[in-house]
Amino acid sequence: MIKLINITKRYGDGKQAVHAVRNINLAVAAGQIMGVIGESGAGKSTLIRCVNMLERPTNGQVLVDDQDLTVLRESQLPAARRKIGMIFQHFNLLSSRTVFANVALPLELAGMSKADIKHRVTELLELVGLSNRANAYPNALSGGQKQRVAIARALAPNPKVLLCDEATSALDPNTTQSILTLLKDINRKLGLTILLITHEMQVVKTICDRVAIISDGELIEEGEVAWFFANAKTELARRFIASTINLAIPDDYQQRLQAEPAADSLPLVRLGFSGETVDSPLISILSRELNVDVSILSADMEYAGGVKFGFMLAELEGAPAQTQAALAYLQEHKIQVEVLGYVRRHG
Numbered sequence: 027m028i029k030l031i032n033i034t035k036r037y038g039d040g041k042q043a044v045h046a047v048r049n050i051n052l053a054v055a056a057g058q059i060m061g062v063i064g065e066s067g068a069g070k071s072t073l074i075r076c077v078n079m080l081e082r083p084t085n086g087q088v089l090v091d092d093q094d095l096t097v098l099r100e101s102q103l104p105a106a107r108r109k110i111g112m113i114f115q116h117f118n119l120l121s122s123r124t125v126f127a128n129v130a131l132p133l134e135l136a137g138m139s140k141a142d143i144k145h146r147v148t149e150l151l152e153l154v155g156l157s158n159r160a161n162a163y164p165n166a167l168s169g170g171q172k173q174r175v176a177i178a179r180a181l182a183p184n185p186k187v188l189l190c191d192e193a194t195s196a197l198d199p200n201t202t203q204s205i206l207t208l209l210k211d212i213n214r215k216l217g218l219t220i221l222l223i224t225h226e227m228q229v230v231k232t233i234c235d236r237v238a239i240i241s242d243g244e245l246i247e248e249g250e251v252a253w254f255f256a257n258a259k260t261e262l263a264r265r266f267i268a269s270t271i272n273l274a275i276p277d278d279y280q281q282r283l284q285a286e287p288a289a290d291s292l293p294l295v296r297l298g299f300s301g302e303t304v305d306s307p308l309i310s311i312l313s314r315e316l317n318v319d320v321s322i323l324s325a326d327m328e329y330a331g332g333v334k335f336g337f338m339l340a341e342l343e344g345a346p347a348q349t350q351a352a353l354a355y356l357q358e359h360k361i362q363v364e365v366l367g368y369v370r371r372h373g
């Protein structure tokens with residue numbers, strides 16, 4: 027549905043030139059939700075704005091629904107853009123218009139009759155759960171409600187694609203969740219293709235099918251979300267993944283940690299579970315068959331894209347040879363094993 031072919035966007039010339047986006051190739055299939063994630067200044071906004079020609083790429087082609095937008099003249103763009111809705115971090119509603127009138131605006135511009143507009147807007151407000159706020163003005167709404175109005179407005183012309191530019195970055199976590207649920211719902215109900223940009227891995231994990239990472243204007247990794255959590259190669263990707271997992275060694279515990287083993291100490295290990303991890307009760311097998319007790323200090327396991335993954339901090343208690351055998355057993359079953367140090371036995 028969306029194909030970006032070798033997109034480059036350069037601002038300025040010569041020594042002043044900034045390559046905001048360089049040679050990016052990206053395809054989003056119909057009905058898919060693709061997330062583009064990157065740090066501040068990576069080029070996310072520039073890239074998404076190239077998709078509807080709010081920015082004209084310096085080089086490359088942008089195909090939406092098989093139409094090459096880069097060859098269109100300015101006068102031809104409004105018609106092409108009707109296939110592409112967009113929502114923004116700060117909602118961009120017209121404060122002088124009611125909720126109803128904001129959603130109606132693109133339909134008025136398209137010359138729809140008053141009766142048809144009323145019917146369509148009513149339907150859209152129902153879809154986004156705002157039927158009872160039709161006559162309110164934006165400044166009387168919460169951030170989440172404003173974004174719902176913006177979503178209804180973006181959907182009014184019946185687009186095939188929705189672009190979301192940090193659409194939840196100004197919202198609190200609960201509201202973010204409700205907006206993401208709404209977007210997923212719309213994606214399913216309407217078969218809408220969604221391209222979103224975000225700096226939060228949590229957003230990707232919650233609703234995306236695929237994810238692409240950009241860094242310094244370049245696409246450095248791309249894949250299905252489940253694959254990505256299990257197999258990401260780059261340091262940046264691993265940092266984003268780690269940001270969704272909360273696993274720190276408690277302070278008091280950290281102070282007791284020794285770098286080298288002693289006669290009465292136990293290894294503290296961090297176990298990483300990924301999509302490659304064999305799905306069997308490995309921890310109970312360690313205690314039962316290898317005679318190693320596992321004392322879990324903390325764990326953060328998640329489920330995304332059909333894959334369980336996460337980390338666990340645990341002490342292993344057993345004879346040294348058995349503890350070694352247990353670590354080897356875990357590695358054989360595709361668990362990442364890292365010995366963080368040694369702590370004295372309890373008591």
Ligand SMILES: Nc1ncnc2c1ncn2[C@@H]1O[C@H](COP(=O)(O)OP(=O)(O)OP(=O)(O)O)[C@@H](O)[C@H]1O
Pocket residue numbers: 037038044045046064065066067068069070071072073225
């Ligand atoms: N109109 C412009 N003129 C010159 N440079 C620009 C312009 N817009 C963006 N840039 C530069 O392009 C690079 C990418 O910016 P962009 O806003 O696309 O990144 P981003 O990943 O969206 O960042 P953020 O998350 O902070 O919004 C930055 O170095 C930025 O300074």
